Amino acid sequence: MTQLSSTASTCAAQWKMWLVKVFSVIYFPAVCAAQGPQNVPPTPTLKLLSPWLDVFENETVMFRCELENNEWMFTWYRDNNRVTYTKDPNLEDVQSYLNITSVTRSHQGGYACKAISEENSENSTGFSNTVNVTVYEKTPQPRVSKVPDFNPMYVGETVNFTCKVHVSSGWEYQWYKDGQKLSDTSETISLHLGLAHQGEYWCKATRGEKTSTDISAKIQLNILEIPSLKPVTPWLDVFPTESVKLSCGMVI
Known part of the structure; x- marks a missing residue:
């Protein structure tokens, strides 16, 4: 009889412990889930x-x-x-x-x-x-470059000038020739050369309403006409004792 009573007490204690574990598993996570995010x-x-x-x-x-x-x-x-x-x-x-x-x-x-x-x-x-x-503290100076880097160049050739600020972004560019603003404001300008393009080129950069750089270094562009040889006498096929006259001129 004593053994049965002891066994029953042990079972009851184990049952209570099991209930506590189940209650802990169900209740406390639920409380944390309900209250945690609010805090x-x-x-x-x-x-x-x-x-x-x-x-x-x-x-x-x-x-x-x-x-x-x-x-x-x-x-x-x-x-x-x-x-x-x-x-x-x-x-x-x-x-x-x-x-x-x-x-x-x-x-x-x-x-x-x-x-x-x-x-x-x-x-x-x-x-x-x-x-x-x-x-x-200071705005940068833009760098100007010319491709091809020949000087002088000849009428009919093409040259590309590039103005670039290598710090930050958002720059807009203004080009100048002999102190006069050019209409093209892109980073690179391309010129199909005539004699009127000869001169000194430079650029500056701006962004927003408050920021403007100093001017770049200046690049001198010299342009020459291409010599052209022409016959003056009417025939290219001539005979001995005939005379031949040629002229050398410049074509724009």
């Missing part, structure tokens, strides 16, 4: 709205910190340091936007943002992704 704040996304990451002084840079809803206030960081607007007149913080209206070298760095709940200031997100901005 995890979303992560904002930082986007660069201006065209370039490589910028020059006086250009404009604009960021936006994005979340799924608008019930957040935003704070901004550069190289993990809080951005202070009152000490920098070039910074504008408008809701989820950060504008740098006139970039200087001091604005270079990695930018990120955080969001704070408007209802509970203790509820804040982690850092967004980082966007790195490089600021150049």
Whole structure:
């Protein structure tokens, strides 16, 4: 009888332990699934709205910190340091936007943002992704090249001039000949040569409304006519004692 009672007690204890395990497997994951995501704040996304990451002084840079809803206030960081607007007149913080209206070298760095709940200031997100901005102190000088690199060249030949800025992107080009603007503003201009094309060529580059480079080096293009030999006497087939007269001229 004592043995049966002991066996029953053991079975009851094992049964309770099994129920506790089942309850733990079912209940606690369900509670975590229901409550966990509500306690995890979303992560904002930082986007660069201006065209370039490589910028020059006086250009404009604009960021936006994005979340799924608008019930957040935003704070901004550069190289993990809080951005202070009152000490920098070039910074504008408008809701989820950060504008740098006139970039200087001091604005270079990695930018990120955080969001704070408007209802509970203790509820804040982690850092967004980082966007790195490089600021150049001086605009570059464009390089000008000529293909083929012969000088002088002759009437009827073709020459290609290329103007190129090798820093950043988004450049538009302006060409000059003897100090006068040319109508073609592409990176490469092609000329089918006549005598009127002789002169000194150079270029400069611009982008946006604020950035303009110095002029490039100047390239002198000299053009010659092609000599042409013509008979003056009426016949090319002549006999001994006859005279022959030739002329040498230039064809444009």
